[in-house]
Amino acid sequence: MDREAFIVAELQQGRITQETLELVSFARGYAGGRLPAVLLTGRNIGEQAAELSEKTGCAIYQIQGDHLEVYSLEAYCAAIAEVVSERPSALVILPHSSMGSDLAPRLAVKMEAACITAVETVQGKTFIRSVCSGRYTAEIVPIAQSVVITVLPGACPPHTPESCPPGPITKVQATPRPGRTRILGIKEPLHRDSAVKEAEVIVSAGRGVGKKENLSLIRELAAFFPHSAVGASRPLCDMGWLEYGRQIGSTGQTVTPKLYIACGISGAIQHVAGIRGAQLVVAINTDPEAAIFRISHFCIVEDLTTFIPVLLEELKKG
Amino acid sequence: MKILVCIKQVPDSSETLELNPSTGWITYNPFTVFRMNRFDEYALEEALQLREQDPGTSVHALSVGPERVSSTLRRAMEMGSDCGVHLLMQQDEYISPVTVASAIASYARTRGYDLIITGVMAEDDMACMTGQLVAAILDLPSATSVIRVDHRTHDGSLEVDREIEGGTRISLLMDLPAVITVQSGINIPRYPSLSNVLRARSQPLELVRIEDLDIVPVRESCSGVKSPDSSIQGVYIDGTLREKALWLKELLHERAFLP
Numbered sequence: 001m002d003r004e005a006f007i008v009a010e011l012q013q014g015r016i017t018q019e020t021l022e023l024v025s026f027a028r029g030y031a032g033g034r035l036p037a038v039l040l041t042g043r044n045i046g047e048q049a050a051e052l053s054e055k056t057g058c059a060i061y062q063i064q065g066d067h068l069e070v071y072s073l074e075a076y077c078a079a080i081a082e083v084v085s086e087r088p089s090a091l092v093i094l095p096h097s098s099m100g101s102d103l104a105p106r107l108a109v110k111m112e113a114a115c116i117t118a119v120e121t122v123q124g125k126t127f128i129r130s131v132c133s134g135r136y137t138a139e140i141v142p143i144a145q146s147v148v149i150t151v152l153p154g155a156c157p158p159h160t161p162e163s164c165p166p167g168p169i170t171k172v173q174a175t176p177r178p179g180r181t182r183i184l185g186i187k188e189p190l191h192r193d194s195a196v197k198e199a200e201v202i203v204s205a206g207r208g209v210g211k212k213e214n215l216s217l218i219r220e221l222a223a224f225f226p227h228s229a230v231g232a233s234r235p236l237c238d239m240g241w242l243e244y245g246r247q248i249g250s251t252g253q254t255v256t257p258k259l260y261i262a263c264g265i266s267g268a269i270q271h272v273a274g275i276r277g278a279q280l281v282v283a284i285n286t287d288p289e290a291a292i293f294r295i296s297h298f299c300i301v302e303d304l305t306t307f308i309p310v311l312l313e314e315l316k317k318g
Numbered sequence: 319m320k321i322l323v324c325i326k327q328v329p330d331s332s333e334t335l336e337l338n339p340s341t342g343w344i345t346y347n348p349f350t351v352f353r354m355n356r357f358d359e360y361a362l363e364e365a366l367q368l369r370e371q372d373p374g375t376s377v378h379a380l381s382v383g384p385e386r387v388s389s390t391l392r393r394a395m396e397m398g399s400d401c402g403v404h405l406l407m408q409q410d411e412y413i414s415p416v417t418v419a420s421a422i423a424s425y426a427r428t429r430g431y432d433l434i435i436t437g438v439m440a441e442d443d444m445a446c447m448t449g450q451l452v453a454a455i456l457d458l459p460s461a462t463s464v465i466r467v468d469h470r471t472h473d474g475s476l477e478v479d480r481e482i483e484g485g486t487r488i489s490l491l492m493d494l495p496a497v498i499t500v501q502s503g504i505n506i507p508r509y510p511s512l513s514n515v516l517r518a519r520s521q522p523l524e525l526v527r528i529e530d531l532d533i534v535p536v537r538e539s540c541s542g543v544k545s546p547d548s549s550i551q552g553v554y555i556d557g558t559l560r561e562k563a564l565w566l567k568e569l570l571h572e573r574a575f576l577p
Contacts, residue, residue, distance in 0.1 A: 189485030
């Protein structure tokens with residue numbers, strides 16, 4: 001069954017995200033090189049529609065309405081469904097972002113489609129995703145005619161512009177409907193630690209530190225490097241051991257250090273999303289099959305509470 | 319207010335899991351310990367805090383799964399839920415999120431819940447979709463990744479903040495009934511109290527067989543589970559503890575991270 005592929009583009013501060021271009025690559029991989037159609041939703045998005053059409057050559061559905069300025073579940077779901085729900089067999093691809101994972105299940109129910117989230121790759125018509133903290137990968141095969149999926153950020157290289165004729169742009173005016181949810185406002189993050197953003201070396205702690213006292217090992221190791229900072233995975237911030245300003249990952253900060261030392265971090269996808277720009281990753285973890293080792297350059301299978309003291313001892317010798 | 323909290327039981331650590339070659343699915347060995355999904359602990363705590371603010375509130379904990387999930391429902395009652403509902407499903411292989419969600423929706427549909435709360439995801443399969451599917455099947459408004467909840471008793475609506483990329487928050491006002499999925503860090507889940515532990519010991523669970531519920535036909539299947547491709551792993555450093563430390567020190571000097 002050949003499904004007609006659509007991608008749902010995402011804008012952040014009016015700019016087309018990198019993830020959107022990754023979805024174009026993903027869709028071409030699925031459809032044997034054929035370009036997907038792009039669903040671009042928002043208010044005053046003519047410029048972005050033209051940019052996408054020129055950069056990718058894809059056909060663009062420019063779905064607009066005053067009520068679509070900021071993402072809202074019910075409005076976006078209705079607007080997108082207006083275009084795709086009449087197709088007998090569609091594959092709708094969203095980024096696995098806060099928007100994509102909010103929207104995909106509702107769209108799937110509306111379309112009576114299979115819903116598969118956090119997909120990493122596709123082999124033929126089988127979608128591959130990680131389960132059990134990245135220890136295994138599951139192969140999911142759709143049964144329904146239509147499919148809605150979300151694709152992990154970074155799972156695919158972004159589409160690179162090539163010389164191609166710009167894709168046609170179809171304008172769709174979305175009709176506002178009374179919703180049961182109202183947007184009250186947008187709040188910028190309370191904490192943003194520029195130390196983590198600007199550091200050349202980040203020593204990061206995860207649940208594996210075990211006790212709050214052990215954070216002194218992380219601090220001491222970080223202190224050896226000029227321009228360094230201590231980072232953390234989300235659980236440590238949730239427990240109040242480190243400030244949220246130090247949280248690295250999809251809901252925290254995205255960092256681009258020259259060296260990232262992950263200490264006792266399992267490597268959940270949300271964390272890994274924040275360190276894709278790191279040049280060199282060294283991980284220390286007791287579990288040889290921890291997912292963090294799959295994205296690390298060098299893997300040290302040790303308990304950080306015994307390993308770091310020995311490392312510090314050696315570093316002090318100069 | 320009447321609140322339903324949906325809880326998943328997950329293995330405590332993925333290190334005790336094995337692949338079963340005959341079923342092609344993950345099996346648990348005798349050392350596997352099960353516990354409540356951490357994200358659902360936050361969901362339960364949020365419900366208990368809403369009850370404290372509005373004493374007319376009741377909190378029901380629900381879980382879908384085989385017999386063993388009853389221990390996690392007991393834990394929920396020990397933490398303070400008024401009762402536990404077990405949607406019994408014997409299948410221990412791949413279970414489609416839509417099966418779980420339609421079971422929950424079918425149970426909840428006629429029971430007049432004002433609010434359904436669950437964790438943003440399960441730690442084991444990280445699908446991030448059960449709450450949204452329940453909302454879509456019941457045609458209720460929903461919000462995911464919620465980091466603040468305020469029940470406005472004067473007009474009966476719910477004010478929530480959802481967390482998006484980079485820690486930015488979107489404030490929403492939702493009509494009830496609604497479904498929310500909560501993000502970790504929204505609160506600090508409590509430990510069971512002695513009086514609740516004693517109550518949970520004697521209070522029976524409500525048992526509902528999945529066969530008696532209205533289940534949406536599955537729309538996808540799992541054709542296999544594999545260990546990830548090891549070729550994309552990094553280089554493992556061999557040697558004793560000290561040898562590894564010396565190797566790392568050498569690397570740090572070589573790459574000029576240390577003077």
